[in-house]
Amino acid sequence: MKRRRFAGVIGAAGIAMSLHAKNTIPPEPLRLARNGWMPNNEHLPVLLYRSAFDIAGPDPAATAERLFERNGWPPQWRNGVYTFHHYHSTAHEVLAFAAGAATLMLGGENGHIVEVHAGDVALLPTGTGHCELKASRDFSVVGAYPPDQHWDICREAPSDEALRRMRTLPFPHYDPVLGPGGPMTRLWL
DSSP states (O other), rough: HHHHHHHHHHTTTTSSOTTTTTTOOOOOEOOOBBBBBBBOOOOSOOOEEOOOOOOOOSOOHHHHHHHHTTTTTTEEEEEOOOOSBBSSOOOEEEEEEESSSEEEEEESOOOOEEEETTTTTEOOOOTTTEEEEEEEOOOOEEEETTTTOOOOOOOOOOOHHHHHHHHOOOOOBBTTTTTOHHHHHHHHO
């Protein structure tokens, strides 16, 4: 079944939101073009979900991990965001900000500055440059990837092979925050 058809079937079935997401505010899409050596992804937007999950419990990182697991994005680490510009050529990435706040630059040097806070989520398509510019002492992030996608760290212009890999990287089946029929399934066509 084609991706567009699959998203339509799931949406028609009324499964448009994960019961574990905090709200239904649509994510902010951010389109990034190639920027110097940073490939970014001109076809798939970055999606910024504000106040996407509940941070009130004793372990907000565990709350984000459960949300991602339920939506088919196995969490793989807890830490922060690297303070150098980089991208991933082998995986789409979703970041849940579990504590604190930070200023990130998306898209490479002189890219787009974004403020993130505990409870926010950023979905980065493969090739998206990202870097932490500053963060509170308690800043904490959960990182997750679609099944069978394993992240790499790229700090230079992609090779022709890497560009080909990024163009053909499979789409995830579900939105990491809102599940089947969520905004990613419509915005990443």
